[in-house]
Amino acid sequence: MVIKQQAQAGTFESSDMLVLVEPVSEGTGRIIELHSPVMIQFGKSIKEEIINVLDEYEIKDVRLICNDKGALSATISARVETAIRRALMIQDGVLPSK
Amino acid sequence: MKNVLGRDIPEYIEGIGKLEPFQGAWTKLKEGWMNEPPVAIATKAKLPHENKLYKTLEEAIIKTNPVNGMTVSFHHHLREGDDVIVNCISILAKLGIKNMTLASSSLTTAHDGLVPYLQDGTITRIYSSGIREKLGKAISKGVLDIPVIIQSHGGRARAIRTGKIKIDLAIIAAASADCEGNATGTDGKSAFGSIGYSMVDVEYAKQVIVVTDNLVDYPCIPISIPQNYVDYVVKVDSIGDPSKIASGTTRITKSPMDLRIARLAADVIEHSGFFVNNFSFQVGAGGATLAVAKFIREKMIKKNITGSFMLGGITSYCVDMLNENLFKALFDVQSFDAAVSSSLLNNKRHIEVSSTLYANPFNCGCLTNKLDIVVLGVLEIDVDFNVNVITSSEGYITGASGGHSDTASGAKLAVAVCPSFRGRIPIIKKNVNTVVTPGESIDVLVTERGICVNPKNKELETRLRKAGLNIRDIHDLEKEVDGITGVPEKIQFTDKIVGIVEYRDGTIIDVIRQVKE
Amino acid sequence: MKKHKRRTALYIPGHNPAMVQQGGVYGADMVLLDLEDSVALSEKDAARILVRNMIKAINFYNTEVTVRINHIDTPFGITDLEYIVPVKPEAIRLPKIETKDDVIRVIEMIEKIEKKHGIPSGNIKIHPMIETAIGVQNVFEIAGAHPCIDAITIGGQDLTADMGIVKTKDNAGLDYARKAIVMAAKANRIDALDSVFADVNDDEGLRIETEYAKKIGFTGKAVINPRQIDIIHDVFNPTDEEIRVAIKIVKAFNENIAKGIGVFALDGKMIDAPVVTRAQHVLNLTDIDINEM
Numbered sequence: 081m082v083i084k085q086q087a088q089a090g091t092f093e094s095s096d097m098l099v100l101v102e103p104v105s106e107g108t109g110r111i112i113e114l115h116s117p118v119m120i121q122f123g124k125s126i127k128e129e130i131i132n133v134l135d136e137y138e139i140k141d142v143r144l145i146c147n148d149k150g151a152l153s154a155t156i157s158a159r160v161e162t163a164i165r166r167a168l169m170i171q172d173g174v175l176p177s178k
Numbered sequence: 179m180k181n182v183l184g185r186d187i188p189e190y191i192e193g194i195g196k197l198e199p200f201q202g203a204w205t206k207l208k209e210g211w212m213n214e215p216p217v218a219i220a221t222k223a224k225l226p227h228e229n230k231l232y233k234t235l236e237e238a239i240i241k242t243n244p245v246n247g248m249t250v251s252f253h254h255h256l257r258e259g260d261d262v263i264v265n266c267i268s269i270l271a272k273l274g275i276k277n278m279t280l281a282s283s284s285l286t287t288a289h290d291g292l293v294p295y296l297q298d299g300t301i302t303r304i305y306s307s308g309i310r311e312k313l314g315k316a317i318s319k320g321v322l323d324i325p326v327i328i329q330s331h332g333g334r335a336r337a338i339r340t341g342k343i344k345i346d347l348a349i350i351a352a353a354s355a356d357c358e359g360n361a362t363g364t365d366g367k368s369a370f371g372s373i374g375y376s377m378v379d380v381e382y383a384k385q386v387i388v389v390t391d392n393l394v395d396y397p398c399i400p401i402s403i404p405q406n407y408v409d410y411v412v413k414v415d416s417i418g419d420p421s422k423i424a425s426g427t428t429r430i431t432k433s434p435m436d437l438r439i440a441r442l443a444a445d446v447i448e449h450s451g452f453f454v455n456n457f458s459f460q461v462g463a464g465g466a467t468l469a470v471a472k473f474i475r476e477k478m479i480k481k482n483i484t485g486s487f488m489l490g491g492i493t494s495y496c497v498d499m500l501n502e503n504l505f506k507a508l509f510d511v512q513s514f515d516a517a518v519s520s521s522l523l524n525n526k527r528h529i530e531v532s533s534t535l536y537a538n539p540f541n542c543g544c545l546t547n548k549l550d551i552v553v554l555g556v557l558e559i560d561v562d563f564n565v566n567v568i569t570s571s572e573g574y575i576t577g578a579s580g581g582h583s584d585t586a587s588g589a590k591l592a593v594a595v596c597p598s599f600r601g602r603i604p605i606i607k608k609n610v611n612t613v614v615t616p617g618e619s620i621d622v623l624v625t626e627r628g629i630c631v632n633p634k635n636k637e638l639e640t641r642l643r644k645a646g647l648n649i650r651d652i653h654d655l656e657k658e659v660d661g662i663t664g665v666p667e668k669i670q671f672t673d674k675i676v677g678i679v680e681y682r683d684g685t686i687i688d689v690i691r692q693v694k695e
Numbered sequence: 696m697k698k699h700k701r702r703t704a705l706y707i708p709g710h711n712p713a714m715v716q717q718g719g720v721y722g723a724d725m726v727l728l729d730l731e732d733s734v735a736l737s738e739k740d741a742a743r744i745l746v747r748n749m750i751k752a753i754n755f756y757n758t759e760v761t762v763r764i765n766h767i768d769t770p771f772g773i774t775d776l777e778y779i780v781p782v783k784p785e786a787i788r789l790p791k792i793e794t795k796d797d798v799i800r801v802i803e804m805i806e807k808i809e810k811k812h813g814i815p816s817g818n819i820k821i822h823p824m825i826e827t828a829i830g831v832q833n834v835f836e837i838a839g840a841h842p843c844i845d846a847i848t849i850g851g852q853d854l855t856a857d858m859g860i861v862k863t864k865d866n867a868g869l870d871y872a873r874k875a876i877v878m879a880a881k882a883n884r885i886d887a888l889d890s891v892f893a894d895v896n897d898d899e900g901l902r903i904e905t906e907y908a909k910k911i912g913f914t915g916k917a918v919i920n921p922r923q924i925d926i927i928h929d930v931f932n933p934t935d936e937e938i939r940v941a942i943k944i945v946k947a948f949n950e951n952i953a954k955g956i957g958v959f960a961l962d963g964k965m966i967d968a969p970v971v972t973r974a975q976h977v978l979n980l981t982d983i984d985i986n987e988m
Contacts, residue, residue: 089741090741093711093712093713094601094713095601095602095712095713095716096711096712096713117601118601118602118603118666120572120667120669121571121572121602121603121666121667121669122602122663122664122666122667123667124667125664149601150600150601150602150603151602151712152602152662152663152664152712152716152752153664153752154712154716154745154748154749154751154752154753155712155716155745155748155749157748158712158741158744158745158747158748158749159741159745161744162740162741162744162745165740165744166740171740172740172774172777173739173740173743173770173771173772173773173774173775173777173778174737174739174740174770174771175736175737175739175770176770434717434721434920434921434922435717435720437921437922438720438721438722438921441925626717626720627720627756658754662716662753662754
C-alpha cells in the first residue's frame with residue numbers, strides 16, 4: 081500500500097511512542113529514524129516491531145520518525161499501525177473528515 | 179580470583195594495592211575484632227586565645243600547607259545544594275595541587291563541576307559512597323586511571339579509622355559555627371540537620387577547616403563538631419542553595435504505583451512476625467521506600483503498637499511519628515528536609531549520630547546491629563536477591579551504596595521494594611550489573627506483581643502465605659518480566675576497571691567496568 | 696469458573712499506555728479500559744488499536760477485563776466492537792443505554808462479529824450504563840433483556856446533566872435513580888455498580904458514599920484513581936465477625952440439609968433459606984471455600 085499523506089500517532093508521555101509517518105517518493109525504501117532511551121537494550125527489537133507492522137500493511141516506501149519513551153511492544157505496534165492507517169487514510173470508526 | 183558471589187575480583191590494582199575478595203556478610207565480622215590496626219588520632223597542641231578565623235577559604239587552605247598527592251575529605255550533608263566541594267577543589271587546583279584523593283562521604287548532582295579536575299589530573303583517586311550524573315558517567319567512561327572506591331557509610335568510617343583513607347585535610351561545611359570551630363548543621367539559614375558523616379573525619383584528619391555562612395557568637399550550640407578538632411574557621415557568604423539542601427517537608431508520594439508497592443510492603447511487615455511493640459524501623463527518603471512509613475503508621479495506630487527507634491536518613495515524616503509518640507527516639511545520621519533540622523535542635527529524643535555509631539561494624543555494636551525492619555530501594559535485583567544501587571541498567575555509575583548494605587545486614591527483616599520494570603527496563607534480572615548488597619542480606623522483595631521471599635526464610639514465607647499475600651518464586655517473576663519487556667541486549671563493557679565496590683568489612687564485593695562506547 | 700468479585704471497577708483511559716499496561720497490578724476487581732468519554736474524538740482510532748493490542752499482550756491477573764465502548768449510534772461504537780470483540784474481553788460496558796432494544800442491538804452485533812471470527816457466543820458479559828432519565832424508567836427491562844447481562848451501572852455525571860440538575864455532594868438528586876437501578880439489578884439477580892467518587896483527595900467522603908451505596912444494595916463501585924480501591928474494598932468486605940458467623944451458618948445448613956432438614960435453629964435463632972443465602976453471599980465475597988473447611 082502507498083502512504084498518501086503525513087500522519088502521526090502517540091504522545092511524548094512515558095511508556096508511549098510518538099510516531100510520525102511521512103510519504104516518500106517511490107523506490108526510496110523504508111527510512112526509520114528511532115530515538116529511544118533504551119536504544120542499546122531494545123533498539124533492535126523496536127525496529128523489528130516497527131517493520132512487522134510495515135510488512136503487515138505491505139508498505140515499501142515510507143519515512144518514519146519514532147520518538148520512544150520506553151514503550152512496550154504492544155504499544156509500539158499500536159502506535160505504528162495507527163499512524164500508518166491514518167497516513168493511508170483508511171481509519172475506520174472516526175469522525176467524518178470535513 | 180572469584181569472590182563468594184562468583185564476581186571476578188583482581189588480586190591487585192595499581193594505585194590501590196592488594197584486594198581481599200568478599201567472603202560473606204559475616205565471615206570477617208564473626209571473628210569478633212578488626213584485623214586491620216587503627217591509626218592514631220591526630221595530635222596537635224594550640225596555645226590559648228589563638229585566632230582560628232580566616233577571611234577566605236583560600237587563605238585557610240594555604241595555611242594548611244597543601245601538597246601534591248594529599249587526601250581531602252568532605253561530607254555531603256548539603257546534598258544537591260552543595261557549593262563547598264567544587265569551590266575547594268578549584269582553590270586547590272589554582273594553587274597547583276595535583277594528584278589529590280577526594281574522599282567525600284558521597285557526591286551528588288552538585289558535583290558535576292569536578293569533571294574537569296578529573297580530566298586534568300588534579301584529582302586522581304576518589305572514595306565515595308555514591309556518584310551521579312555527569313561525574314558518574316565520566317568515571318564510567320574511564321576518565322580516571324585508578325578506579326574509584328565505592329564504600330558504604332559504615333565502611334567509610336572503618337576505612338578512616340584504619341588509615342585506609344588518610345585524610346590530610348577535612349573541610350567541614352557547617353550551618354553555624356563559632357570562632358573556635360564548634361559547629362553544627364542544625365541551625366542557620368543553610369541548616370541541614372545532622373552532620374553525622376563528618377564526625378569520624380574530624381577525629382582522624384591531620385587538619386580541619388570549618389567553613390560556615392553563619393558565624394555565631396561563642397559558643398555555637400549545639401556542639402555537633404567540637405572545637406578541639408578544628409584548626410581553622412572560615413566564614414563565607416553562602417555554603418550552598420538552601421532550597422536544594424533541605425527542601426520543604428517531604429511529602430508522601432502520590433504515584434499510584436509507588437503507593438501500591440508501599441502498601442504491599444506494609445502488609446508484608448505486618449504479617450512478618452516482626453511488627454511488635456518496641457520494633458525499630460528504617461525507611462528511605464522518598465517514593466515507595468518512604469510511603470511504607472505511612473501505611474505502617476496507620477497499622478501502628480490501629481493495632482496500638484509503639485516502636486522503639488527510627489534510624490537513618492530522617493525525613494519530616496519520621497519526625498511526625500516521633501511527635502505522635504509512635505517511636506521513642508530518632509537516630510539521625512542524615513536529615514532530609516527543613517523540618518528535621520528544627521526537630522533535631524529542639525527535641526532531645528531526636529539524636530544526632532555519627533556514621534561510626536550508625537553503621538561501622540567494627541566496634542561494640544553499631545545501630546544497624548539493633549535494627550529490626552528496614553525498607554530499601556533498588557536499581558536492580560537478581561534472582562539470588564543480590565542488589566545493585568550503584569550502576570544504572572546502562573552500566574553507568576549513577577547511584578550510591580549509602581547505608582544499604584549496612585542496614586540490610588543488621589536488620590532482622592530487610593525488605594527491598596521496587597517496580598518490576600521501569601520504562602521497559604527490567605529491574606528484576608538474572609544477574610545485576612554490580613552487586614552492592616549481597617542476596618543473603620535481603621529477606622523479601624516486594625514488587626507490584628508479586629512478593630518474593632528469600633528461600634533461606636522458610637518460616638517467613640509460610641507466615642506470609644498464610645496471611646494470603648501474593649508470594650511468588652523470584653525466577654517465575656523474572657521470566658514474567660522478560661515476557662513483558664522483552665529480553666534486553668546486554669550492555670558491553672571493556673576490561674578496564676573504573677570502580678571497585680567495597681563491602682562494609684573492607685572486602686571487595688564487585689568491580690565496575692568501563693562502558694564500551 | 697469462579698465468579699468475579701466486583702467490588703471495584705478501575706477506569707483507565709484507553710489511549711494511555713502507561714496506565715493500561717499497569718491495569719492489573721492495583722488489586723481492583725475489574726478494570727474498565729475506556730474508549731468513550733476519556734478519549735478525545737480525534738483519538739478514537741488510536742485508543743481502540745492500543746486497547747486491542749494491550750488485551751492480547753498484557754496480563755491483567757485476576758482482574759476482570761472490561762472495555763467501555765462508544766455508543767453504537769456514534770461514528771465509533773461499531774468499529775470499537777469490530778476491534779475489541781475478537782480479542783475476547785470478559786465484559787463490555789455500554790454507555791447511555793435507554794431501552795431494551797439498545798442493548799439487544801449491541802448484543803446482536805457482537806454475535807455477528809463472533810460468528811465471523813469463529814468465536815463461541817455468550818461469553819462476553821454485557822454491562823449497560825444508565826445515564827439518562829429514560830434509561831432509569833426502563834431499567835428493569837434493560838437489566839433483564841438478555842442472559843449475558845450480569846451487571847448494571849449508573850453514570851452519575853451524565854444522568855444529572857440529563858435531568859438538568861446539579862450534582863451535589865449528598866447525591867440527593869440521584870437517590871431515586873440509584874435505588875431504581877439497584878432494584879432492577881436485584882430483581883434480575885445481577886450486580887449493581889455505583890458511579891465514581893470524583894474527589895480523589897477526600898478519603899472520608901469516599902468512605903461515606905461507599906457505605907451508603909452498600910446500604911442501598913450496590914455490590915461495587917467505579918474508581919478513577921487506584922488509591923480509592925483499598926477504602927472501597929474495606930467497606931464491601933465482610934468483617935471477620937460476619938465471616939465467622941457466615942461460616943457457622945453455612946456449615947450447619949450443609950449438615951442439616953444432608954439429613955433432609957431445611958430450617959433449623961442455631962444459637963437460639965431460626966435459620967431459614969434467606970438467612971443461608973445471605974451467609975453464602977458473605978462467603979462469596981471472601982476466598983473461603985466452605986468445602987475445604
